[in-house]
Amino acid sequence: MEFTHGVVKRKLGSLGLEVSALGLGTMMMPDNEDSIRTIHGALDQGVNFFDTADIYGEHFMQQGLFGGNEQLVGRALKGRRDQAILATKFGIVSPTMKVLGHPAYVKKSIDSSLLQLGTDYIDLYYQHRVDPDIPIEETVGAMAQLVQEGKVRFLGLSEATADQIRRAHAIHPITAVETEYSLWSREIEDEVLPVLDELGIGFVPYSPLGRGFLTGQIQTFDDLPADDYRRFFPRFQGDNFNKNLEVVRLIEQLAARKNCTTPQLALAWLLAQGEQIVPIPGTKRLDRLQENLGSLQVTITPEELAEIEHISPKGFAAGERYPSFS
Incomplete structure (x- = not known):
């Protein structure tokens, strides 16, 4: 393992990309100086891996207003771009949430993101969602062209x-999957x-703290602000909320015994998975x-891993991950 300013670095995939562990x-960051200070503070402490998307912004999933987050991240990294590994995404169109993967859209999207971010290259470029109407081979073929062009x-x-990953990887090596x-x-x-694991592809978990639920900071539904998008998610509603909260409280007890916080334990568990x-x-x-x-x-012993598995086995969460958009 290597360290940068005390932060462990990990290899993301097998192609040479190395990032902070x-x-x-940055999805929900407001467009203000506090957010910029947080990004600068991350850099100062050795965090170099920043995740955004062309659709993200302060009002993402709240008021039907999308975009702007790339501009915020670009401003924060101005003068420090060489210290950052920058990831962004394309493929979800505002405000309809339609998924697009046509090669022409790929080329249009990268140029827009480069402009918004104020950079001439992206370190890691994701297709945000797979277009069901365009073969993934066509989309990744267009993305591969961007690599050849140096963008x-x-x-x-x-x-x-899993099938889409295999098909994409056969066209051009995929470095990371975010899910x-x-x-x-x-x-x-x-x-x-x-x-x-088989293909040597890195994995980037988003919402690793269960959209904030695993922090222990949300004890009742009313703890969510009136305009909070999570109020529409099934896992935060009704009986689902109460059942999920019971598990979080057990995780909190284990964290207390280990003298760490609940978020630290939840993240340490993820880091221990590979x-x-x-x-x-x-x-x-x-x-x-x-x-x-x-x-x-935070180090988790085999016995503690077994206890966590008993507390929160796969599939325990009550409710679907996303609300129905139909």
Whole structure:
């Protein structure tokens, strides 16, 4: 293992991309100076892996207003671009949420992201969702052209199936796959993770703290602000909320016995699932970032892993991951 300013670095995939063992998800960052200070603080502490997307912004999934987050990240990295590994995504169109993967759209999207981010290259470029109407071979073929042109260094996929990953990887090596993964979202363990291990592809879990639920900070539904998008997610509603909270309280008890916080334990569990895994917890606050980094110092014994497995086995979470958009 290598360290940067005390932060462990991990190899993401087998093609040479190396990043801090924890990244920073910027999806919900407000467009203000506090967010920029948080990104600068992350860099100062050795976090170099930043995740955004062309659709992200302060009002993402709240008021039907999309975009702007790339501009924020670009401003924060101005003058420090060489210190950062920058990941962004394309493929979800605002405000309809339609998924597009046509080669012409790929080329249009990269030029827009480069402009918004104020950079001439992207380190890791993801297809945000796979277009059901365009063969993934066509989309990845267009993405591969971006690598040849020097606009992109490495390619990624988000929320792709095992079959889609294999097909994409056959066209151009895929460096990383980003998918939701946490103690309450473990669906990818059956098929996706084995394929990633087989092909030497890194894994980037988003929402590693269960959209904040695994932090222990949400004790009642009313703890969510009135305009919070999570109010529409099934796992935060009704009986689902109460059942999920029971499990979080057991995780809290184990964390207390280990003298760490609940988020630190949840992240340490993820990090223990494989050296190719690099979670990207999102936060707006520097103190939360520092708390998350404390997970790198938490060691989980085999006995504790077994206890966690008993507390929160795969499939325990009540409710679907996403609301129905139909």
